[in-house]
Amino acid sequence: MDKILIFIFIFFFFNVSANSNKHVHNSYDLLLALTNSKNGESIILESGVYVGNFVINKSINFISNGNVVLTSGGVGNILTIESSNVNVKGILFYNSGKDMSVSDSCIFINGSNVNIINNFFSECGFSLWSNESTCNYFFNNIFIGGFDDILSDRGNTLHLYRNINSVIADNFIINGRDGVYITNSNEVSINRNIFTNVRFGIHYMFSNKCNVVSNIVCDSMIGIAVMYSKYVDLINNFAYSNVTHGLFFRDVLYSRILRNKSLYNKDGVLFGDSYFNDVINNDIIKNNVGMKVYSGSDDNLVYDNNFISNNLQVQFLDNRKIVWNSNSIGNFWSNYVGWDLNFDGIGDKKFYVTNISDWILSSYPILKIMFNSPALVLLQKIENQFPSFRKFSIIDNYPLMRPIIW
DSSP: OHHHHHHHHHHHHHHHHHHTEEEEOSHHHHHHHHHHOOTTOEEEEEEEEEESOEEEOSSOEEEEEEEEEEEOTTSSOSEEEOSSSEEEESOEEEOOOOOGGGTOEEEEEOOSSEEEESOEEESOSEEEEEESOBSOEEESOEEEOOOOSSGGGSOOSEEEESOBSOEEESOEEESSSOSEEEESOBSOEEESOEEESSSEEEEEESOBSOEEESOEEESSSEEEEEEEEESOEEESOEEESOSSEEEEEEEEESOEEESOEEESSSEEEEEESOBSOEEESOEEESOSEEEEEESSOOSOEEESOEEESOSEEEEEEOSSOEEOOOSSOOOEETTOOOOOTTOSSBOSSOEESSOHHHHHHHHOGGGGGGTTOHHHHHHHHHHHHOGGGOOSOEEESSOBSSOOOO
């Protein structure tokens, strides 16, 4: 009797397992398989081109077995995911609709616990739109965005609206509007991605408790922008050769900007109306302006940063005094001229990061032709002799004599 039961169990197990995979070879097979699929099944797409507007409404695995292309022929979404616990792997998504008003996408997601892994996206409206979802994971995909001359006519590559606890990691993104656009979301992590030739590499709006770690953004309009957000960790990112800003912060609170590198941008970092942030261990090197600071950006902890060979180290557009140092350590400034008689690595005189000539040149750029003129040199000497004449400035009380290496 026991042997019979064991035999029945083995037969049932292998029979169910065999039926859990559905192999499809054409668009009709795929539509039929999606209609009749059950939770937990796998749909295996054999090599070929599949044309249609496909919908997943069960918890399934959606996997290629060979060279698989899905396309909607330029009309509507290619794949819409209306359920949770879905895996999509190894597929080339090509030529979705391009109507931005209805969010045409290669993949449009209305479910949670969706994993999009090892796929290729090209000629999409929005490559991937994740709508009001939780715990989605987008890993190791290649995204080639639109090439429209007008950036606003392109869709965002990854667009996340009201997402919670999702991860975007190890993707390559080129062209399109914004590489990743995140709005009204919480606890979204963007890690180890590469962005190039986009408007904003990473763009956060009204999103809190997020992490941006070890990304590279180059040759774009803006590298990484965080706006109207709180408790964001921006750590170990690399922004270089961007047209305007490497790192951009507007109305950002209680965030950590640590160990980032911003090189060869117009502005290395822009700070506006941002308070109570930690800006520590960053390299801001060879930008036109190292850091542009607008009004309402005091009460930030700024120290242990390297400001090296920027044409203008800091452009300060406020009418108050701001201190950039901790209780005992400031920043390294490649244009600091001072001495260290006790050899503690800290300059013996404070550094006025912005002076009257900086203010004049930033307020009246045409006067750059007088940069080394006797008149400006005289103004600087007067400012040093008569501190009351000094324009409001950023002050580093403990300037470092050597760059920080971490």
